[in-house]
Amino acid sequence: MVTAISDYKQSLQFRDLDREKKKIFIQVTRDGQRQKVCTYDLVVGDIVHLSIGDQVPAYGIFISGHSLLIDESSLSGQSEPRYMYEENPFLLAGTKVQGGSGKMLVTTVGMRTEWGKLMETLNEGGEDETPLQVKLNGVATIIGKIELFFSVLEFLVLIGRFLGEKVIHNEFTDWSSADALTLIDYFAVVVTIIDVAVPEGLPLAVTLSLAFAMKKLMNDGALVRHLSACETMGSASCICTDKTRMLTTNHMVVDKIWIANTISNVEGNNRKDILQSEISERVLDITLQAIFQNTGSKVVKDKDGKNSILGTPTESAILEFGLRLGGDFEAQRREFKIVKVEPFNSVRKKMSVLIALPAGGMRAFCKGASEIVLSMCDKVVSDNGEPVPLSEEQFRNITDVINGFASEALRTLCLAFKDLNDSSNENNIPDSGYTLIAVVGIKDPVRPGVKEAVQTCLEAGITVRMVTGDNINTARAIAKECGILTSDGEAVEGPEFRNMSPADIIPKLQVMARSLPSDKHTLVTQLRNTFGEVVAVTGDGTNDASALHEADIGLAMGIAGTE
Incomplete structure (x- = not known):
């Protein structure tokens, strides 16, 4: 009864979630008419x-659009969004549009898509017994064998005593209905012993304790689909976790910056004076201009009057850094008039803007991939803010700075500008002759409390493994920072994992990068079936769904499809 009531309450909650999830309508052109249809149609x-x-409701091909930016982190694990264009036209079901607009031609729907194949894995296999159920079954089996032994022994002793008395009194051949009733009484005694030895209250006690644990989890905002999951969490011996949004915040921030021949570490939220004490006011002004003028993000105020930034993660990180330096986005935009913008795309790997200066003349700003923007520069901003020629030695030093940032798993961008005196070519943004302002290192920081949580798991004897779709260098750096990757651990990529024997790689495996959903599913299956681990999986994306289902305990964050 208790189990039935708990399951009924859970089913009501998940039914409401499913009802809301299905209410997704999109705009399509069908038979020459634009109409609104459900994604399932x-x-x-x-x-x-x-x-x-x-x-994105289905698999398709990009037809046309403007700066269509797709976030594939929920499906592939890639934290960096991707621009769609003719050379890169394939859109994946389950991804989200983060910027721009566009049209796509639907090519595959339903179970024929990779998403559909992923959902098929959720129907594989049945319900496995939890560790507690296995132990309870073992205890019940032992109790049953013991009580059966003593019951049979008791019955034999009683029968032997009865027959002995018949022999002593020379009544062995004289049987009556009273003797039959005596034998029946002996059998009733044996059945009573067996019945008393069965712990009837144990299942109820276990169910009540699990129901109480489920209620506490619900109060903390966790929905429990299976009641047995409450006890399985306490038996986990291995945790496989995603990186983005699980270990990291999925909020890109500027971590380091090279400017005026100085490398500065950027930490914390209050960094208004970080550069003012190290560089001149002129360098700071040109830096803020490069940040606020050459951006596709926007600064908006919420109901409480606090600033919030709308845009891609990388753009937002640079713009947020400019605000922390004390810059005023709206004032900068009012002071300068933007003449032309060349938005970022995956081919050019840079964004450029041309502005009109209040005193006359033009100024071009460029921001993008470090190696590309640096090759466009022949000058660099000095300590006092004056452009000076970029020597070969300085070029090598700056390249070393970029490589150093990259080795720390930082995404690097260069900021540059160029003054133009001839306003007749105002529609042409130059591709060379720029002055380098700064090299910016951006990363997705680790969530507060993650290091302590990982250390607690390790001290409890629980192995923590990171499985991510991101690149191997970023995965290694984050895993080391969290305390997951140790000196005797292995970090491999998905293709390498697929070509190796599980018995050879899994015992030392601590990090898997560039992994597919099938890789996560295989890892969890091998850990459970081959190595006898009780596996917990944490995930927040559609790519984690099959591993969450296969694990002994799946902790779905419900952020991007795991529900």
Whole structure:
């Protein structure tokens, strides 16, 4: 009864979630008419209109659009969004539009997509017994064998005593109905012993304790789909976790900056004076101009009057850094008039803007991949803010700085500018002759409390493994920072993992990068079936769904599809 009531309450909660999840409508062009349809009614050949915030409902090909930026982190684990263009036209179901707009032609729907194949794995296998159920079954088996032994022994002793008395009194051949009743009484005694030895209250006690644990978890905002999961969490011997949004915040921030021949570490939230004490006011001004003028992000105020930034993670990180330096986004935009913008794309790997200066003339700003922007520069900003020629030695030193940032798993960008006196070519943004301002190192920081949580797990004898779709260098750096990757541990990529024997690699495996959903599923399956581990999996994306289902305990964050 208790179990039935608990399961009924859970089913009501998840039914409400499923009802809300299915209410997704999109704009499509079908039979020459634009109409709104449910994602479940899409067919091959529909033209889907995508805009910011939409979820890509099916697999398709990019037809047209403007700066269509797709976040694939929920499906592939890639933390960096991807621009769509003719050379890179394939859109994946389950990803989200983070910027721009566009149209796509639906090519695959339903179970034929990779997402559909992933969902098929959720139907594989049945319900496995939890560690507690295995132990309870073992205890019940032992109790049953013991009570059966003593019951049979008791019955034999009673029968032997009864027959002995018959022999002593020379009544062995004289049987009556009273003797039959006596034998029946002996059998009733044996059955009573067996019945008393069965712990009838144990299942109820276990169910009540699990129901109480489930209620506490619900009060903390955790929905428990299976009651037995409450006790399985306490038996976990291995945790496989995703990186993005699990270990890291998925909020890019500026970690280091090279400017005026100085490398500065950027930490904390109050960094207004970080550069003012090290460089001149002129260098700071040109830096803030490069940040606020050459950006595709926006600064908006919420109901409480606090600033919030809308844009891609990388753009938002640089813009947030400018605000922390004491810059005023709105004042900068009012002071300078933007003449032309060349938005970022995956081919050019840079973004450029041309502005009109209040005193006359033009100024171009460029921001993008470090190696590309640095090759466009022939000058560098000196300590006093004056452009000076970029020597070969300085070029090598700056390249070493970029490589040093990259070795720490930082995403590097260069900021540069160029003054133009001839306003007749105002529609042309130059591709060379820039002055380098700064090299910025950006990263996705580790969540507060993650290091302590990992250390607690290790002290409890629980092995923690990171499984991510990100690149191997970033994965290694984050794993070391969290305390997951040790000196005797292994970090491999998905293709390497697939080509190796599980018995050889899994015991030392601590980090797997560039992994596919099938790799996560294989790892969890091998850990459970081959190595006898009780596996817990934490995930927040559709790519984690099969591993969450296969694990002994799946901790789904419900952020991007795992629900």
